[in-house]
Amino acid sequence: MSMSTIGTNIKSNNATDIKRKPGRSPIVKKIVKSRQLYILMALPFLYLIIFKYVPMYGAQIAFKNFVVTKGIWGSDWVGLKNFVRFVNSYDFWRILKNTLILSFYNLVASFPFPILLALGLNYLRNRFFRKVVQMVTYAPHFISIVVIVGIIKELLDPRIGMVNKIIGFFGFDPINFMGEISMFSSIYVWSDVWQHIGFNCIIFIAALAAIDPALHEAAVVDGASKFRRMWHIDLPGIMPMAIILLILNTGHILDVGFEKVLLLQNPINLKASEIIDTYVYKVGLTAQVANYSYSTAIGLFKSVINLVLLLAVNKIAQKTRQASLW
Amino acid sequence: MNIAFRNESLPDKLFTILNGLIITVLFVSVFYPIIYIVSASFSDSQAVVSGEVWLWPVRPTLEGYSAVFNYNQVWVGFKNSVIYTVAGTAINVGMTVLAAYPLSRKDFYGKNTFMILFMFTTMFTGGLIPNYLLVKQLGMLDSVWAMIIPGALTVWNVIIARTYFQMSIPDELLEAAQLDGCNDLQFVWKIVIRLSGPILAVITLYYAAANWNQYFNAMIYLKSQDLYPLQLVLKDILVKNDIDVAMLAGDPADAAKREALKTLLKYSLIVISTVPLLLFYPFVQKYLVKGVMVGSLKG
Structure with missing residues (x-):
């Protein structure tokens, strides 16, 4: 008998074992069943x-003096040196301030408009116009x-941009926005x-559609x-959703749209x-x-604060959701 | 004016009018820049720089578009972007279904552990440099793989797909299929993906848009210009105003004319680079609401 047939014999024995012995541990049974x-999940x-x-795992280089030739594991530990250096650096407060200002400004400014649009669309009697407005306003997303940055630069150009043309039309001096x-x-x-x-208004439109029509009839x-x-039916109807979204977004307060900021930067606005x-x-x-370790430390500093914020904010959102639902 | 409006009380009439006004203002402020850009792209270059364009194209030409067509680098980028987007999105959607289906099954042993492993990555990441070092170590730098593999899966889309599977594929269907001797792999292939058209359309749009629009990974991972996706080429032209004058037609000595043509080229480029996605978008738009709602129901 060749080796391979022995192998298959053993395998088939095992297979019948599984079927024959229902008493084997339930965990193994569950794993086999799944x-x-x-x-499917493997890839x-x-x-x-x-x-x-x-x-x-690689983020540990934040605590090391990473040298490419030594690799991630082989580099020497330096403890919190990189973090201390960042917090004490000349740029620290400025960068933190810029990040927070941009975030809060964005959070506050982008909150009311989608709600306004959704409420307005809900009362629009012309169905065709409603469809057109939805179609057009979704598209820029x-x-x-x-x-987008290209468009901003063209439209805000001090000499030939559309925005300054409109400003000029009303008799004001052009503004060099990017400068x-x-x-x-x-x-x-x-x-x-x-x-x-x-x-962003899609979700509110859906929430409005879920409001019981009997309330309106009454x-x-x-x-x-x-x-x-x-004021008394629609707005309270979508507020829980709005509040939860707002709370969840505060969890991302340090995640400003970095790819956009990078492109908008110029030496003047830096x-x-x-x-x-x-x-x-x-x-x-x-x-x-290039300082890999220092850069990683700054990134990690942000990631950790982010994680704490997110966990906290999720807890608050859960509590709010329960409070608003029941 | 229709009858319903005439029968309304005075405050309601005022409300309707005011509401129409607010929506119109919002609509125009979103729509006008789009109209302006499209009109400018079809206008005469001199008309654009001298500010004659307000709403419709002035002295319509295809000057800008022919400048784009002659700009080689744009077409190299276009071709690369199509490749990255098609291949990347196919892998994205496949991987998402593979991950989402087991997570949607109640009897999947270890489901919660997997779920936590997935969710944690949305809250905490290794950061830019460790990612970069990983891609470098895998030998993917400056290759097509760097554009496709590192972003093969977005956890958020897995959650959306999983929630949809949970809601729309009844347990009875699985039981019936199992009685007929259908295994899980066949069930996913023959039944789940065939019943999930709307959600697959939505996540395909999300992934395709992300792949088509993505520039940052390309910027840090790619060196050779012939691998550049369209967005990187656009970045040079639109953001850095770095235009290869030799690619522009017309008398190179006429500086003013050339500057005008540069501006026109940008407007035409903005339109051309956005069209592929916008062609796809009307077919998916009706499913967007579903996708957003499912996404908000996580948990």
Whole structure:
């Protein structure tokens, strides 16, 4: 008898064993039962480990003096040196301030507009116009950041841009938007509002559709005007959703749209536009002497604060959700 | 004016008018820049720089578009972007279904552990440099793989797909299929993906848009110009105003004319680079609401 047939014999014996012995441990049974699901999960799981968890392991270079030739594990430990250096650095407070200002400004400015749009669309009687407005306002969401920044630069151009043309039409002097430090955060925030207003209102439109029509019928019978109905029925109806979204977004307070900020930066506005993520990128990848460890430490500093914020905010959101639902 | 409006009380009439006004203002402020860009791209270059364009194209030409067509680098980028987007999105959607289906099954042993492993990566990441070092160590730097593999999966889309599977694929269907001798792999292939058209359309749009629009990974991972995706080429032209004058037609001595043509080229480029996604978008738009709602129901 050749080796291979022995092998198959043993295998088939095992297979019958599994069927014959129902008394074997339940965990093994469950695993065997889910085996095809594990096969499905294998590739995504592998991806997750390699491209998400290995970099987390690699983040230890924040505590080391990383030298390429020594590798991640072989480099020497330096403790918190890189973190101390960042917190004490000249740029620290400025960068932190810029990040927070941009974030809060964006959070506050982008909150009311999608709600306003959703409420308004809900009372629009012309169905065709409603469809057109939705179609057009959703679309900018899918324009790339590079193109958005290109559009911003063209439209805000002091000489030939559309915005300055309109300003000139009303008899005011042109403004060099990209050349004013104070304008930077507004440019960033309002172009974001422009791009995402339609897409962000989708969720509120859906929430409005879920409001019980009986409430409106009862209000009409009682003689409530449309404005009253909007104020006392629709707005409270979507507020829980709005509040939860707002709470969840505060968890991302340090995650400013970094790819957009990077493209909007120029030597003039750098004082207002340098944020944590762009700083990490510059220190780590474009500086004359790239400092991997220092850059990673700054990134890790942000990631940890982010994690704490997110966990806290999720807890609050859960509590709010329960409070608002029951 | 229709009858319903005439029968309304005065406050309601005022409300309707005011509401229409607010929506119109919002609509125009979103729509006008788009109209302006499209009109400018079809206008005469002199008309654009001298500010004659307000709403419609002035002295319509295809000058800008012919400049784009003659700009070689744009087409190299276009071709690369199509490759990255098609290949990348196919892998993205496949991987997402593979991950989402087991997570949607109640009887999947270890489901919660996997779920935590997935969710944790949305809250905490290794950061830019460790990712870069990993890609470097895998030998993917400056290759097509760097554009496709590191972003093969977005956890958020896995959650959306999983929630959809949970809601729309009844347990009875699985039981019936199992009785007929269907295994899990066949079930996913023959039944799940065939019943999930709307959600697959939405995540395909999300992934395709992300792949098409992505520039940062390309910027840090790619060196050779012939691998550049369109967004990187656009970045040079639109953001850094770095335009190869030799690629522009016309008399090179006429500086003013050339400057005008540069501006026109940018407007045409903005339109051309956005069109591929916008062509796809109307087909998916009706599913967007579903996708957003499912996404908000996580948990």
